[in-house]
Amino acid sequence: AVVSTQSTGQAAIFQPFLRGHAHIDTKRREPWLFGEEATANIREALVLRYQLLPYLYTIFYEASVDNSPVMRPLWYEFPEDSAQHSNQKEFLVGPALLSSPVLESGESTHYTTLPGKEVWYNYHTLTQHEATSSLSTIVKMSTMPLFIRGGSIVPIKKRLRRSSELMAGDPYTLIVATNSKGEAVGRAYNDDTK
DSSP states (O other), X not given: OHHHHHHHHHTGGXXXXXXXXXXXXXXXXXXXXXXXXXXXXHHHHHHHHHHTHHHHHHHHHHHHHHOOOSEEOHHHHOTTOGGGGGOOSOEXXXXXXXXXXXXXXXXXXXXXEEOSSSOEEETTTOOEEOOEEEEEEEOOTTOOXXXXXXXXXXXXXXXXXXXXXXXXXXXXXXXXXXXXXXXXXXXXXXXXXO
């Protein structure tokens, strides 16, 4: 159950299409069936997805315009780094976020590749990290390694709502993750939500 709930909270949460139900003839997998801790972790992951909706909406819009993938292997953004050509453990969500899901059962120390030459920021703490092939993190079931690429601006909405429709009038928060030159750029796509 630990790997299943970690996978839901860490890898599946960034999939373009996410739902938590299945066919009636398959094994039940509602979050509450894995216990209170797992339910809380899945809820936290879903809250993160809702907070990131402005960013996700923006990268889906960009994908509709220029065919760029929403989920990206590291080599897509870092083609000059041949070490990333075979990296199947981390992936980018758009150009700015790097997800490094914990997928191994019993893993207590997790290693994340932070590619390129620019700094990265832990999404949850905003702690700055240099690009590295092996950032070590102590993990537990609730740990969700997520990093912001230096030089990026990520639009989010922090108010917790039942639906994205109710978030329409809520204010945006911009996470500004500067690069080594103190610069950052980003985009936020918004329409009439209809």
